Amino acid sequence: MLRSFGIIPLLLTGGLVLAGAAQANDQPLKVGMSGSYFPFTYVEKDVLKGYEVDVLRAVAEQMDTNVEFVTASFSGLFGMLESGRIDTIANQITITDEREKKYLFTQPYVYDGAQVVVKRGNEEITGVEDLVGKKVAVNLGSNYEQLLRELPYADEITIRTYDSNIEQDTALGRVDAFVMDRVSASQVIKEKPLPLALAGKPFSELRNALPFRDTQADEALRDEVDAALQALRESGRLSEISQQWFGTDISSL
Amino acid sequence: MNLLDINYMLELVPILLRYLPLTLGMAAAGMVLALMLSAGLAVIRVLRIPGLNAATMLFISFFRGTPLLVQLFLFYYGLPQVMSFLTTIDGITATIMGLTLHFSAYMAESIRAAIVGVDRSQTEAALSIGMTNGQLMRRIVLPQATRVAVPTLMNYFIDMIKATSLAFTLGVTELMGATQKEASGSFMYFESFVVVACIYWAIVELLAWFQRRLENRFNEAYRR
Known part of the structure; x- marks a missing residue:
């Protein structure tokens, strides 16, 4: 019965397989974002488009394989990884203790920090210490919620989790601030017409890498991807991609 | 300052419309399957088939009692951890299955109500002129029940079209998923969501027009 809807999977595949240059023999690297x-x-x-897209294309090229990007809501990505529908997630996944217990990570390819962002003109909040008694937005499933909960005054912060649009709700004043990584926060402020400003310095170092399932086959794949990242780092390609997107090298300390 | 960037919105329309066939396709497939399933469930409930009746009530209770998003996550991400063969089900199939199961629970009750609502005198009259049970259902009860059920079933179809917007959580880029991604690239949230709202609205209006025509047809015999 579903076969008569064969056109639909075709359409979808067209939308999902946004990459894949030279034909390689083995399975493509399936990357969720x-x-x-x-x-x-x-x-x-x-x-x-994006930094992740460029890095993963370079990785696949280095490995002489194809890459297939699968897009889904952030809250669905780890489920896709768990259920074996993708090989890894390229979405600025920060290495945390909890995640390390469960997943195998490659080397970090982004070094960053958590950044408080407020509506422009907000003088009250000048850093993470001013979040006491405020409403703070974070993305659902991201590790910023955890970071906020680890603060000594966490009980006095109202944390709102969002599936998307945290920038918009902060600009609208529905929440007092949002927490995101410094790199993309500065990018948002620089390029987009939303009245937002960085508040203070980043408050926690973040190392972002690619997670893989903890199985033998996936460990081999992780090692391959890690080797490719290392090669890109040594050839300067990784730094080059970072310069193109951010005007600075975020791929090393 | 411009309230809306009209040019951006006009550019966005054709891009988003590429995802409309997928949205409507999933809803249509879900509706066809849900109609069949719910008709079966309704018959079980009306005839109170022993055993099946209790199972049907449990089915309806669960699928009506939990949010569609929870059901989708459960089947797409939860169950495959226990039964790995389920990972072969792709996001589109899973969405269609989720819509089918969820909406058939509601639709079964509407259909049951429509069948039960046909006046008893109709049944008695049919039996008095010697109709068999099959003829009674086919010629007398079901045509009248259909007329009653159509408006609510159309309602469920409309709801189903909008419910496909949850599919992006299963990695299916349909109308809403495409809009979210475009909005995050341009940061034109207002514009993007206005455009997508208008697209959904236009589709539903088109369906409402079709529903009015359908109802007029069914009501012909009742016009005085």
Whole structure:
């Protein structure tokens, strides 16, 4: 019965397989991303773009394989990884103790920090210590919620989790601030017409890498991807991609 | 300052419309399957088939009692951890299955109500002129029940079209998923969501027009 809808999977595949240059023999590297995290992974006129997209294409090229990008809501990505529908997630996944217990990570390819962002003109909040008694937005499933909960005054912060649009709700004043990584926060402020400003310095170092399932087959794949990242780092390609997107090298300390 | 960037919105329309066939396709497939399933469930409930009746009530209770998003996550992400063969189900199939199961629970009750609502005198009259049970259902009860059920079933179809917007959580880029991604690239949230709201609205209006025509047809016999 579903076969008569064969056109639909075809359409979808057309939308999902946004990459894949030279034909390689083995399975493509299936990479999940939200497609809604500027400038790491986003869509412009139906084309998937971003730092993550460029890095993973370079990795696949280095490995002499194809890459297939699968976009889903952020809250669905780890479920896709768990259920074996993708090989890894390229969405600025920060290495945390909890995640390390469960997943195998490659080396970090982004070093960053958590950043408080407020509506422009907000003088009250000048850093993470001013979040006491405030409403703070974070993305659902991201590790910023955890970071906030680890603060000594966590009980006095009202944390709101969002599936998307935290920048918009902060600009509208529905929440007092949002927490995101410094790199994309500065990018948002620089390029987009929303009245937002960074508040203070980043408050926690973040190392972002690619997670893989903890199985033998996936460990081999992780090692391959890690080797490719290392090669890109040594050849200067990784730094080059970072310069193109951020005007600075975020791929090393 | 411009309230809306009209040019951006006009550019966005054709891009988003590429995802409309997928949205409507999933809803249509879900509706066809849900109609069949719910008709079966309704018959079980009306005839109170022993055993099946209790199972049907449990089915309806669960699928009506939990949010569609929870059901989608459960089947797409939860169950495959226990039964790995389920990972072969792709996001589109899972969405269609989720819509089918969820909406058939509601639709079964509407259909049951429509069948039960046909006046008893109709049944008695049919039996008095010697109709068999099959003829009674086919010629007398079901045509009248259909007329009653159509408006609510159309309602469920409309709801189903909008419920496909949850599919992006299963990695299916349909109308809403495409809009979210475009909005995150341009940061034109207002514009993007206005455009997508208008697209959904236009589709539903088109369906409402079709529903009015359908109802007029069914009501012909009742016009005085």
